[in-house]
Amino acid sequence: MKYIIAIIQPDRLQETLDLLEEKEIHLVTVCPVMGRGRQKGVAEVYRSHTEAGNLLKKVKLEIAVNDAYVNPTVEAITQGGRTGSVGDGKIFILDLEECIRIRTGETGGVAIG
Amino acid sequence: MKGVLRKFSFWFLVAFLLCMAAASMVAAQDAPASRNAGNNAGAAVNSAAPAVLSAAASAPIQSSASKPAVAPALGGTSTPSASDSINAGDTAWVLVSAALVLLMTPGLAFFYGGLVRRKNVLSVVMQCFMLMCLITVQWVLFGYSLAFGPDVHGVIGSLAWFGLRGVTTAPNPTYAPGVPHQAFMIFQCMFAVITPGLILGAFAERMRFGPFCAFSLLWATFVYDPVCHWIWGDGGFLKTGGVLDFAGGLVVHVNAGLAALAAALVLGGRIGYPKKISPPHNLPFAALGAGLLWFGWFGFNAGSALGAGKVAATAFVATHCAGAAAGLTWALLDWICNSRATVLGMITGAVAGLAAVTPASGFVNPVGALWIGIGASACCYVFVAILKNKFGYDDSLDAFGVHGIGGIWGTFALGLWAAKSVNPAGFNGLFYHEPASVLIQLKGIAVTAIYSFVASYVLLKAVDWAVGLRSTEHEERVGLDLAEHRESAYTLID
Numbered sequence: 354m355k356y357i358i359a360i361i362q363p364d365r366l367q368e369t370l371d372l373l374e375e376k377e378i379h380l381v382t383v384c385p386v387m388g389r390g391r392q393k394g395v396a397e398v399y400r401s402h403t404e405a406g407n408l409l410k411k412v413k414l415e416i417a418v419n420d421a422y423v424n425p426t427v428e429a430i431t432q433g434g435r436t437g438s439v440g441d442g443k444i445f446i447l448d449l450e451e452c453i454r455i456r457t458g459e460t461g462g463v464a465i466g
Numbered sequence: 467m468k469g470v471l472r473k474f475s476f477w478f479l480v481a482f483l484l485c486m487a488a489a490s491m492v493a494a495q496d497a498p499a500s501r502n503a504g505n506n507a508g509a510a511v512n513s514a515a516p517a518v519l520s521a522a523a524s525a526p527i528q529s530s531a532s533k534p535a536v537a538p539a540l541g542g543t544s545t546p547s548a549s550d551s552i553n554a555g556d557t558a559w560v561l562v563s564a565a566l567v568l569l570m571t572p573g574l575a576f577f578y579g580g581l582v583r584r585k586n587v588l589s590v591v592m593q594c595f596m597l598m599c600l601i602t603v604q605w606v607l608f609g610y611s612l613a614f615g616p617d618v619h620g621v622i623g624s625l626a627w628f629g630l631r632g633v634t635t636a637p638n639p640t641y642a643p644g645v646p647h648q649a650f651m652i653f654q655c656m657f658a659v660i661t662p663g664l665i666l667g668a669f670a671e672r673m674r675f676g677p678f679c680a681f682s683l684l685w686a687t688f689v690y691d692p693v694c695h696w697i698w699g700d701g702g703f704l705k706t707g708g709v710l711d712f713a714g715g716l717v718v719h720v721n722a723g724l725a726a727l728a729a730a731l732v733l734g735g736r737i738g739y740p741k742k743i744s745p746p747h748n749l750p751f752a753a754l755g756a757g758l759l760w761f762g763w764f765g766f767n768a769g770s771a772l773g774a775g776k777v778a779a780t781a782f783v784a785t786h787c788a789g790a791a792a793g794l795t796w797a798l799l800d801w802i803c804n805s806r807a808t809v810l811g812m813i814t815g816a817v818a819g820l821a822a823v824t825p826a827s828g829f830v831n832p833v834g835a836l837w838i839g840i841g842a843s844a845c846c847y848v849f850v851a852i853l854k855n856k857f858g859y860d861d862s863l864d865a866f867g868v869h870g871i872g873g874i875w876g877t878f879a880l881g882l883w884a885a886k887s888v889n890p891a892g893f894n895g896l897f898y899h900e901p902a903s904v905l906i907q908l909k910g911i912a913v914t915a916i917y918s919f920v921a922s923y924v925l926l927k928a929v930d931w932a933v934g935l936r937s938t939e940h941e942e943r944v945g946l947d948l949a950e951h952r953e954s955a956y957t958l959i960d
Contacts, residue, residue, distance in 0.1 A: 398804045399745050400814060400864065401851030407745075 354449035354462060355423050359414040360388060360442040361434035366412045369433030373416075376425040380465065382415040392439045411442060417449055419462045474676050474933065485607050489629030496631060551637060553644035556773040560642070560649045563769020567656035570762035571598050574663050577755025577817070578670060581810075581863050584747040585945025586671045587955045593678055597663050600679060601686050605655045606630055612691035614641065614654065617701030622692050640700045642772040653769060654694075661690055661718045665922075667865030668726035669733050669935075672942050675950040677935045681925060685725060689921045693721050693914055709910035710884065710892055712781065713770035715825020715877040716914045723870020724915045725922035726861060732926040733935055735860030737942055749809050756813035760789055763820045767827040777889055781827035784835035785820060788827075791839030792819020799847050818846040818868045822876030826883065829892035834883030838876055845875045874911055881907035 361369060366383065373381060387408040396405040418426050427444060435441055454464040470476050575594035579587045601609070608628050615623030627633055635646040642650040662682045669678075696702040697711050704716075711717060736743060746752060767785040771778035796815020797807040822842030823835055830838065850867040861867055881904035884895040894900040929935060936942075941949035948954060 397745060398800075398806065398808060399810055401800070401804060401811075401847075402740070402855075403804075404745050 354452060354465065355418055355420060356447040356449040357414075357416045357418060357423070357426055357430075358445040358447070359416075359430045359434065360386070360411050360444075361414065361430065362436065362441060363410055363412045365434045365436065365441075369414070369430055372429035372433040373426065376422075376429050378416065378418065378422055378426055378429065380417060384413045384415075386411050386413045390440060409440065417452055417465050419465055474680070478679070482603070489607055492629045492631050551644060552646060553773070556642075556644045556775075557646060557649055559774035559778065560645050560653050560769060560772055563765035564649070564653040564656050566762045566765025567653070567660065567769065568598070568762075570656075570759050570766065571595075571660045571663050573755045573758025573762055574660065575755065576751045577759060577813075578667055578752075578863050580748040580751030580753070580755060581746040582670050583744050583945070584956060585947055585954075587747065587751075587947065588953050589675070589946035589950055590666065590670055592675070592951060593666050594663050596675075596679060597682060598659050600683060601659045601662060602655055604683060604686055605651075605658050609658055609686060609691050610651050610654065612687065613658070613694040614651075614699050617695075617699060620701055620703035620706065621695070623695050623699055645772060650772065653772075654698075657714055657718060657766075658686060658690055658694070661714075661722050662686055664718070664722035664865055664869050665726045665729060667863035667869075668729040668861045670862045671946065672733060672736050672862075672937055673935055674933075674937050674941075675946075677929050677933050680933065681929045681935070684925050684929070685922060688925060689725065689918055690717075690721065693717055693918065696913070697910070704910050704913060707909065708893070708906050710829060710880055710907070711825045711877065711910065712828040712880075713767040713824045715822070715873045715880070716910055719821045719824060719869045719873025720877060720911060720914045721873075721918045723866045723868075723873055724918040726865035727859070727870060728919050728922040729926055730859045730861040730866065732923060732930065733860075735858075736862065737939060739860045740855070740858075746810065753809055753813055756817055759817060760820060763789070763824075767824055771828055777828050777891075780829075780831075780888055783832050784823055784827040784830055784838075787832045787835035788819040788823030788839035788842065789816045790819075791836040792816055792822070792843040793839075795819075795840045795843035796847060799843065803851070814850070814864070814868060815843040815846070818842045818872040821869050821872035822879065824873070825877045826880040829880060829884040829889050831883075831885060831888050834879075834885070837883065838879045841879060842872045842875050846871050874915070877907055877911050878904070881905075 359369075363385070370381070370383075373379075388411050389408050395409075396403050397407070398404070414430065416426055423446065427446075430444055451460060452462075452464045453460050457464075571594050575591045578594070579590045582590055606629070608625060610630065610633065611625050611627035612623045615625065615627040618624050630648075630651065633647050633651050635648055637643050637645055638647040638650060641647075662685055665682075665685070666673075666678070694717050696704040697709060697717050698705065709716070763785055764782055768778045768782035771781055793812050793816035796818070797812045799815075800811040801807045819839035819842045823830075823838050826835070826838055846864075846868050849871045850864050854861060854864070854867055880895065882896045884892050884903060885898050886892060886894050887898075893903045893906075895903050926935065937946060937949060
């Protein structure tokens with residue numbers, strides 16, 4: 354089991370979710386987050402004061418998958434999230450020790466699906 | 467118990483109740499008189515008498531707001547039929563206008579509240595609502611008397627109307643013939659409420675709440691009430707000197723603007739200013755607030771005609787023209803200088819234009835009002851965008867840059883565009899071949915600006931010395947909502 358964390362552009366979220374749905378990956382948690390990379394943000398202007406280099410709005414996806422689904426998930430996110438410009442985000446893949454479905458108490462790979 | 471005695475709020479309550487007791491005793495003294503007379507008209511005649519006397523004493527009265535019908539009204543008050551002279555239309559308009567002006571203070575709460583960081587929005591809203599309550603009580607107890615009461619050497623009103631003694635439903639012929647005196651009083655009350663509210667834009671996000679209350683009360687008493695008396699009070703020395711201020715360019719905007727500058731200088735900048743301050747947390751709130759201000763401004767300016775007549779219509783049109791021209795001008799300046807027209811720029815411009823047209827609204831024609839609006843945005847833009855950065859003071863929400871500069875420009879511009887053909891109670895401005903008008907207006911600006919700045923500076927320093935104005939660094943970082951009020955504006959989880 355793997356735990357996949359992806360940070361993507363907010364405007365690419367719907368596209369990415371649609372692609373995940375196509376590949377039958379239903380379990381996903383989405384958070385609006387702020388963050389930054391090496392690039393600076395879009396400068397905003399308030400009463401002629403330029404606010405540059407602020408944290409940028411991003412979206413974080415968290416997805417738990419069985420090993421067979423890791424590649425389809427990564428494909429869906431890279432395909433859906435890519436605009437080709439700086440700031441498209443990252444995908445992190447972590448080992449997942451255990452998964453428990455709260456309703457039934459099932460554990461392991463069965464509980465994920 | 468010992469802890470309670472050390473609390474500022476406790477002693478404030480004691481002083482408040484003592485004041486209330488005094489007001490009740492004064493009211494009780496008056497009661498038998500009206501009982502003897504059998505109806506309210508008796509008390510009304512008693513109260514009108516001192517006003518008439520003082521009006522007769524100071525000969526060259528130039529009543530800016532009231533209509534030429536002052537003289538016959540003066541004669542009318544000596545008979546018990548005074549209350550018959552009340553005009554229903556005028557009274558209705560003044561009462562509605564008072565309500566409109568009241569709405570500007572919550573409007574200001576949203577305007578300023580949207581511009582601060584989310585951790586401070588409640589502190590701004592609280593300060594605005596506190597002023598609605600605190601200054602109203604001050605006004606009714608003694609503020610109105612200081613501002614509009616019987617004149618003392620042209621400088622201040624006496625305390626003869628303490629607790630609104632003698633301020634009844636009978637009209638006061640000097641201020642507003644045809645309107646109950648209490649209607650005029652409550653209309654003016656709303657001005658007294660919002661004026662200290664404008665100042666808080668300069669010290670938002672870093673002033674403690676208790677010292678804010680103390681400062682506002684002192685400022686209303688020692689700055690607003692005297693300045694109001696000089697310009698609007700019967701016998702005030704600027705009024706007799708011919709200075710025109712239709713609806714509060716000097717009394718409200720220059721006065722509050724210069725106090726704001728003093729506050730920004732005394733308190734110093736917020737932590738991290740200017741580089742590390744987050745942008746406004748809710749611009750739709752600010753736009754909503756600006757809309758409410760614009761709406762209320764019709765009561766502010768057109769209501770200052772104190773009647774539902776020609777002057778009210780003039781002021782209404784001028785107000786709208788100036789707000790529109792100023793919003794447009796600021797948007798264009800933004801577009802040219804920053805490559806985008808912004809929401810904040812547009813609403814800031816509109817407020818600047820509305821502030822600028824305030825002193826002029828009843829005296830200029832619509833084209834003059836458009837020019838005043840254009841000039842207001844140009845002047846304020848230079849101050850907010852360029853000069854503030856150069857000088858480096860932290861006028862957080864540009865109370866000085868918008869209201870102070872806008873008010874100064876508008877009061878000055880009144881000396882240019884005023885026309886007797888628009889309102890015979892005014893004068894002709896420079897463009898109508900009377901250049902002396904400009905000098906009169908400049909005198910009004912200089913006197914108001916210098917007094918307001920100096921007196922506010924002294925009051926702020928005094929309160930700072932006594933109890934300390936500023937929040938601690940930790941409180942400022944946490945945010946005043948939590949630190950001062952133990953509340954938060956937005957919950958994250960339901």
